[in-house]
Amino acid sequence: METILKISNLHKKYGKVHAVNNVSIEIKKGNVYGILGPNGSGKSTTLGIVLNVVNKTSGDFEWFGGAHTTHEALKKVGAIIERPNFYPYMSAEDNLKLVCKIKNIPFTKVSEKLELVGLLERKDSKFKTFSLGMKQRLAIASALLNDPEILILDEPTNGLDPQGIRQIRDLIRIIANQGTTILLASHLLDEVEKVCSHVIVIRNGVTLYQGMVDGITANEGFFELESDNLAQLKTALLLFPQIEKIEEEDSKVLVYLNANLDAAALNSQLFKQNITLSHLVKRKNSLEEQFLELTKQK
């Protein structure tokens, strides 16, 4: 698969602060990547470096196999970082035309992209009259102007109201379904879990995890069980070899597994020992729980 962006051993130091510490990432065409990390983890700095606005301290990155200079490569990239940046005194359409001039492409896509984000009727309104949600949608339209090879979104739903968040989320889905490679930095983990195929977890400038979303959530899961006689239940559970550990929480027993165990099999085994369950749920850790687990260490 074609590599779009390759980052190798990237470092960025602001004085004593080591904002990006030996980050290596490879972005392949067609995948949807989520970058997760707490605030100040170095996500935005990393994106800033590959987008030519922050100078790296050491390390390397190359776009599209390094055939072009960074700014030439960026013409094939669509990116929105932090807040939408446009000229407030220009209309939506004029702002997009300016971007066309910068990217050296004809104005033909301007209307199409304004339509996609639902701003075509407002194309003559000045940017400063827009709500934050509209500004963010205009930014997405701008990033899509050149039908980019990759779309980079850094916290695209920050500060938006629920309707705005929904609109942006729907847009990202549409774009992802069209086969565009996406790199999405977000706090909204359920978002990342739903949209992304791959995930990169960064904390304090260090990459903690990199791989498929399924990989990070891939564990055997756990059972939530309830019964009238918890003590009897726990003794019975000890006989299962697949069980890693048992915890009691509220009136429930949480059973963690180290190998696959079918819910039906568990139920019938327990029933044979005269234990009736009043509650049986098999769950997997969500991305959010895995993320919190990963980033709290140390």
Added chain:
Amino acid sequence: MKRLLAIELQKIWQNKASRILTIVYFLSLSLLATVALIEFDFGVFKFEAAKSGFFNFPYIWHFTTYIASWLKIFLAVIIVSMIANEYSYGTLKQNLIDGMSKKEFLLSKVYTILLFSFVSTTLVFVISLILGLKYSSFTEIGIIFSDLEYLFAYFLKHLAFFSFCLFLALLIKGSAFTLGFIFIWFLVENIGHAILKYQILGYTHLDKDTTPIDFLKKLFPLESMSNLIVEPFTRLNFVKSVTTTVGATIEKNYAVEPISIAIVVFWTCLFLFLSFNILKKRDL
């Protein structure tokens, strides 16, 4: 180059304040021609601009370029605010992300400065030519097109001053602060020189030989720009005759001196080089 100019001109032209300032600037420049209509009468002393010799070739080149260059502050405000805006709107960052290189970004500003200077110089040339042809006592081709170095000096003076503005705006990022700083810099050059000359080195007004210390002043950026075109008024015959009757003599070199050109070119290059360095080094 066309692309970069188109980008920058769209930014300037669609901004109401910049558009108005540009129009005001070029209008005032054209209105310079109306100076010819000035007439006043103090009884004994009668003055008619058109007949005073202001518009004689080749003196007119010196006169109009000197007067017109005062107006450049309008364009300076545009340049400074357009750069400050790029920072405050976050559009410098966005331009780079959209695929402009830092060099292209600076070049788009520099091309605009060159364009402004060039258009202004051309306009001054045309206006002077028209005024001169109408009012000058001498209209031989050889005389008309002599002393054209004043136009070159005019162009260079604008280019240098705008480069200074560009550099300061990039450095300071705020338009009000930048304009304030330019004014303070002007004071610093003059007061600083006066303090050095009279306080620290102990010169007095009576000292004859002040060449080295006065040469030092010529090295300052704003001073060197203003030295490109020295004031033309005392060069006029009627002013000269007034001063000689009073008993004073004015000895001044009114020509565009190569040393001034060299100093100004040096500053211009330095400002542009430093501007590029700031852009390159700074994290956005």
